[in-house]
Amino acid sequence: MEIPAIVGAGLVVIGAGIGIGKIGGSAMEAIARQPEATGKIQTAMLIAAALIEGIGFAALFAV
Amino acid sequence: MEELFGGFSLGLFFWQAVLFLALVFLLKKFAWKPILDSVNNREEGIKNALEAAENAKKEMENLQADNQKLLKEARAEREAMLKEARDIKNKMIEDAKEEANEAAAKLMAQAQATIQTEKKAAILELKSQVASLSIEIAEKVVQDELSNKGKQEKLVESMLGEATLN
Amino acid sequence: MRKKIAFKPVTLLLLLITFMSFAKEDVKHEESGSDLKTEIKEYIQHHLLDSYDFNLFSYDNGEKHFGFPLPVILWDNGLKVFSSSKFHHGETVAEAGGSYYKLHHGKIYKVDGPNGEIIEGDHHHATNEKPLDFSITKNVVLIAMVFAIMFFMFSRMAKSYKKNNGMPKGTGRFLEPIVLYVRDEIAIPNIGEKKYKKYMSYLLTVFFFVWIVNLFGLTPIGMNVTNNIAVTLCLALITYLITTFSGNKNYWKHIFWMPGVPVPMKIILAPIELLGTIIKPFALMIRLYANITAGHVVLMSIIGMMFIFNNWLGSSLSFLLAFVLGILELLVAALQAYIFTVLSALYFGMAVEDHDHH
Numbered sequence: 001m002e003i004p005a006i007v008g009a010g011l012v013v014i015g016a017g018i019g020i021g022k023i024g025g026s027a028m029e030a031i032a033r034q035p036e037a038t039g040k041i042q043t044a045m046l047i048a049a050a051l052i053e054g055i056g057f058a059a060l061f062a063v
Numbered sequence: 064m065e066e067l068f069g070g071f072s073l074g075l076f077f078w079q080a081v082l083f084l085a086l087v088f089l090l091k092k093f094a095w096k097p098i099l100d101s102v103n104n105r106e107e108g109i110k111n112a113l114e115a116a117e118n119a120k121k122e123m124e125n126l127q128a129d130n131q132k133l134l135k136e137a138r139a140e141r142e143a144m145l146k147e148a149r150d151i152k153n154k155m156i157e158d159a160k161e162e163a164n165e166a167a168a169k170l171m172a173q174a175q176a177t178i179q180t181e182k183k184a185a186i187l188e189l190k191s192q193v194a195s196l197s198i199e200i201a202e203k204v205v206q207d208e209l210s211n212k213g214k215q216e217k218l219v220e221s222m223l224g225e226a227t228l229n
Numbered sequence: 230m231r232k233k234i235a236f237k238p239v240t241l242l243l244l245l246i247t248f249m250s251f252a253k254e255d256v257k258h259e260e261s262g263s264d265l266k267t268e269i270k271e272y273i274q275h276h277l278l279d280s281y282d283f284n285l286f287s288y289d290n291g292e293k294h295f296g297f298p299l300p301v302i303l304w305d306n307g308l309k310v311f312s313s314s315k316f317h318h319g320e321t322v323a324e325a326g327g328s329y330y331k332l333h334h335g336k337i338y339k340v341d342g343p344n345g346e347i348i349e350g351d352h353h354h355a356t357n358e359k360p361l362d363f364s365i366t367k368n369v370v371l372i373a374m375v376f377a378i379m380f381f382m383f384s385r386m387a388k389s390y391k392k393n394n395g396m397p398k399g400t401g402r403f404l405e406p407i408v409l410y411v412r413d414e415i416a417i418p419n420i421g422e423k424k425y426k427k428y429m430s431y432l433l434t435v436f437f438f439v440w441i442v443n444l445f446g447l448t449p450i451g452m453n454v455t456n457n458i459a460v461t462l463c464l465a466l467i468t469y470l471i472t473t474f475s476g477n478k479n480y481w482k483h484i485f486w487m488p489g490v491p492v493p494m495k496i497i498l499a500p501i502e503l504l505g506t507i508i509k510p511f512a513l514m515i516r517l518y519a520n521i522t523a524g525h526v527v528l529m530s531i532i533g534m535m536f537i538f539n540n541w542l543g544s545s546l547s548f549l550l551a552f553v554l555g556i557l558e559l560l561v562a563a564l565q566a567y568i569f570t571v572l573s574a575l576y577f578g579m580a581v582e583d584h585d586h587h
Contacts, residue, residue, distance in 0.1 A: 054512030
């Protein structure tokens with residue numbers, strides 16, 4: 001494990017974190033706007049978050 | 064990445080694959096198929112029952128609409144009948160009135176005619192009676208007058224006097 | 230609302246613990262503290278590994294163990310089966326059919342003789358020969374247990390439908406909404422009304438399997454199946470194979486000759502799309518593995534912090550934090566099962582989609 005790789009992984013994790021945060025925030029707004037579509041929004045949110053999470057893990061394990 | 068696959072164990076992979084695939088096939092045969100089939104059957108049943116209820120409701124509505132229509136027709140017919148009856152009644156009353164009027168007029172005319180004839184007859188009788196009475200009276204007066212000579216003359220004179228005046 | 234309330238104490242705790250760990254820096258007996266830390270670290274690493282015996286707990290400083298041995302099955306110039314008690318928890322060399330084996334970091338290596346040693350290369354990796362290992366390890370036992378539990382539970386549920394005129398009874402009443410959830414919220418929206426039936430068996434099995442296995446990982450028995458890359462690789466591989474074999478013309482067309490883009494782009498996109506078909510199940514594998522592993526590491530580290538703090542405030546606070554995290558892990562156990570199933574269904578849906586919406 002070299003320092004640049006760790007820093008890179010950290011950057012990816014920060015990016016993934018921001019991405020998931022944005023997804024969560026947008027989902028909250030969407031639910032507030034359309035409470036009747038909560039189920040659909042949650043599903044889409046989880047799928048998108050899971051996909052980004054995969055990138056984060058890939059970065060972590062690539063180190 | 065190396066660390067990730069360093070922990071890879073072929074034996075565990077093998078057992079997992081065998082057990083998991085066996086589980087999928089066993090559960091498919093003994094659990095998922097019967098469960099999903101019964102759930103499907105139940106849902107189908109509920110759907111069918113709901114549809115039947117909906118159909119029954121529709122039929123009821125149709126029936127009610129028919130009833131309404133029939134009722135309306137019946138009402139219209141009754142109305143028409145009533146109107147006809149009223150018309151007939153009115154006409155009958157009218158006719159009866161006319162007839163009565165006619166009859167009354169006839170009767171009046173007859174009565175008038177009878178009265179006229181009766182009147183004429185009465186007048187005639189009265190005339191004849193007056194004539195006979197006056198003849199009698201005249202007879203009596205003449206008899207009386209003629210029994211007295213002086214009076215006879217006087218009469219003749221007065222008559223004559225009158226005659227000349229005429 | 231509930232989440233909001235739950236998160237506030239967690240942040241507060243985290244802050245407190247951060248301060249306390251700073252304060253802890255200048256504690257006098259630093260050496261014993263670092264010893265304890267390495268011990269906990271090793272314990273966690275050990276906990277995450279598979280093992281050849283069913284060890285429930287150790288006592289007397291790890292001298293005595295409570296549990297039972299499991300069969301070791303090796304293929305090394307012929308089948309070799311012996312009990313894992315021969316290893317004496319990795320302390321001695323086991324002999325079977327003229328060959329000698331020794332445990333090293335939870336793996337079996339072949340050694341030269343009864344007094345053979347593991348020869349370590351770079352990064353503590355043993356350079357000894359590794360026999361093909363099909364042993365019934367602790368994780369295999371748990372997989373078999375889950376197999377039995379699921380088979381018993383769901384076949385009973387299926388029988389209760391028959392007996393009860395199409396209505397579930399007992400556990401079926403609890404399980405039916407979950408089965409229907411998988412069907413109505415996972416399979417039908419992602420795969421489509423017409424084609425979902427083929428995939429229901431796999432989706433339901435994988436959902437319940439991952440969920441139950443994750444839940445077992447949270448029990449104090451200390452078995453965690455889904456933090457073995459072999460297990461998640463197996464599941465992801467099955468998803469990949471189903472996706473590949475059910476892919477229709479339209480699916481392959483979208484991979485090799487993407488419609489609606491100019492020809493040079495098609496040539497560039499083809500390898501990317503092809504790689505994407507492999508990356509998708511790969512991410513599936515990594516996600517499940519990493520989530521469960523990370524959850525276990527964090528949870529056990531916080532439990533370990535109870536012993537490192539060694540005072541009533543810190544220990545009780547880390548206990549509380551461990552409790553809250555344990556509840557969070559319960560959610561993660563179900564969430565990861567859900568996500569694995571949803572993404573599998575999504576990939577199947579992509580493979581069988583036939584209308585051209587471009």
